[in-house]
């Protein structure tokens with residue numbers, strides 16, 4: 149291989165690397181506007197099985213967790229100062245109750261809200277295999293504690309759980325699976341826009357709204 | 366020296382109030398033979414304990430002439446009756462007297478009386494003597510809150526606490542205010558503050574309008590607008606100021622400047638479309654347009670607007686557009702206004718010499734002597750609880766700092782000033798069921814009052830301290846003297862917590878209703894409790910530190926938020942006209958006391974004519 153061939157190859161290789169990075173970057177952006185739906189199967193200690201559907205909405209620095217068919221949802225905002233603000237919304241009544249942002253710093257963990265799994269925990273997990281490329285990258289990760297085994301299929305560039313199995317003594321106690329998702333989602337944008345029109349009240353003001361039947365409970 | 370003599374004399378007089386001396390009465394002298402042959406007779410009768418003339422028993426001495434010469438002094442012949450009373454037990458011997466007189470409670474009581482006499486001798490009853498008036502309102506600061514805050518403040522300084530005095534505990538005059546609203550037994554801040562600043566009681570939930578208004582009905586405001594002390598002071602040429610740790614558009618501060626059929630119409634997005642269509646103006650807009658609005662109500666006046674406005678509530682002044690976010694915005698979009706108006710910019714355009722500040726640094730940088738006016742909005746919503754103030758991103762001034770600075774700006778006017786200072790979050794601490802927050806905010810409120818006393822001339826400044834209403838907050842059980850006020854009840858003579866019938870310890874402080882028990886450790890934000898479930902079942906507090914900032918007291922009746930209470934609140938006063946604060950009165954008389962002391966209406970009238 150002469151020097152020109154070598155340079156051409158190197159250039160080509162660099163170009164490919166760059167293209168891959170661009171590809172990943174595009175989904176890095178798209179994953180910021182996400183609607184994703186999960187089936188969550190839990191087994192209680194008594195052996196009872198429950199199935200719940202969780203909707204996850206993401207719009208930049210805002211996240212919503214809402215169980216399907218549940219009137220109440222949790223709406224988190226990460227502010228420009230890396231603080232977290234929690235609002236609760238009530239779809240039937242079109243109402244929002246809000247905190248001041250700095251008021252929940254004690255339980256601050258943005259990743260748990262954003263991607264449903266703690267970032268620290270992710271880094272502790274063992275990578276078993278990785279398949280696919282860029283936006284389609286899938287990682288199989290495991291973690292074994294004294295009593296519990298976690299098996300995760302992770303979409304690192306989308307920051308989404310594909311599936312999660314939690315077992316104890318060879319019994320599955322919780323199983324998450326991604327039913328559907330859309331990137332750059334209009335559904336997510338619509339949801340957040342809709343919330344802006346709800347009537348909002350500070351938690352601190354509930355006590356002074358004695359005439360509001362919404363708070364009498 | 367002279368004072369001491371007077372004191373000891375008064376002490377002796379008080380002790381001997383039942384008898385003129387301690388001796389038995391002398392035997393009566395036989396009557397002399399008179400010209401008409403009648404003898405003078407004297408009868409002595411023992412009177413038992415409880416007699417109205419001799420409480421400790423004694424001798425009744427009747428005397429008169431034996432007109433019918435029968436040798437007996439009959440009822441009709443008595444011309445004079447005297448009593449020789451047995452001495453009170455305290456005067457029985459010298460040691461007992463000394464024990465009482467030397468007792469520190471006794472000495473303290475005597476000193477208090479002589480000071481009270483001096484105070485009443487020095488009363489200044491001249492109408493209009495008060496150049497300045499400051500009305501301090503502790504939102505939700507009922508009597509039990511004052512007592513518990515006093516004990517906590519004393520204990521924080523190493524004392525047993527009960528004997529400590531908050532700044533306004535030292536004021537010479539006090540009375541009680543009946544807080545009910547015209548249509549509500551237990552009131553809210555809107556109706557109560559309207560009563561205090563206009564002299565007229567009104568409905569719950571409405572601001573600056575009389576009771577004929579119908580809450581939430583814009584059209585019913587017209588014709589029911591009341592005039593407030595702040596407006597009269599403004600017309601009279603005084604400087605005016607409003608401070609609150611709540612949003613500056615919240616009920617208590619808003620009652621001084623706004624007329625609204627609903628306290629919740631803080632900005633245009635909070636109003637029903639019909640109210641907007643009918644021409645009602647939101648509360649934030651009324652604050653910014655205060656000068657223009659007042660001038661249009663009173664033809665011919667030319668006022669200069671409110672000089673000092675300090676508090677929270679930026680969201681009601683900014684458009685609903687992230688581009689207008691302040692440096693410490695907590696929401697993705699800080700502003701709530703749906704009419705695209707930026708009221709902070711409008712205010713700056715109207716008052717080019719005014720300073721708009723949003724944080725502690727901007728506030729501290731103000732040179733009060735050269736500041737014409739200031740609008741300080743330190744939080745998107747309410748300012749922080751005092752205990753949680755360190756958590757603010759951009760930094761907030763304390764209530765004492767705001768009070769001192771406000772006075773320094775306002776006293777640049779030789780005509781004097783009218784200032785209202787609200788500690789707005791005592792109420793919120795209680796609503797959240799957190800005695801720690803409510804009490805630490807009350808202590809800071811007391812500090813702010815102390816700062817005002819120090820920064821003003823007592824001969825020309827009337828300071829009134831009160832609450833708008835109380836809370837269902839109690840000091841219970843029989844804790845021993847000096848028992849930590851935030852602790853569990855430990856009985857007199859004991860060292861371990863006393864157990865209730867359910868064999869569990871219990872706290873001295875508690876709530877009748879609300880969200881109940883929470884153990885949030887070092888959390889200094891009382892509102893964090895709202896994210897947790899309501900718990901009103903009895904808890905085992907044995908291993909819980911109930912004095913930690915994050916502990917929320919147990920409650921009996923589950924409610925989404927603890928409620929106000931309906932009993933009277935205290936009113937405390939110092940300065941010219943303060944002696945009129947006495948007895949149990951309707952809350953609305955507070956206006957009348959301020960009005961008389963500073964001659965607000967007369968001076969305003971003089972300007973108008």
Ligand SMILES: [Zn+2]
Nearest residue numbers: 355356505792
């Ligand atoms: Zn309240």
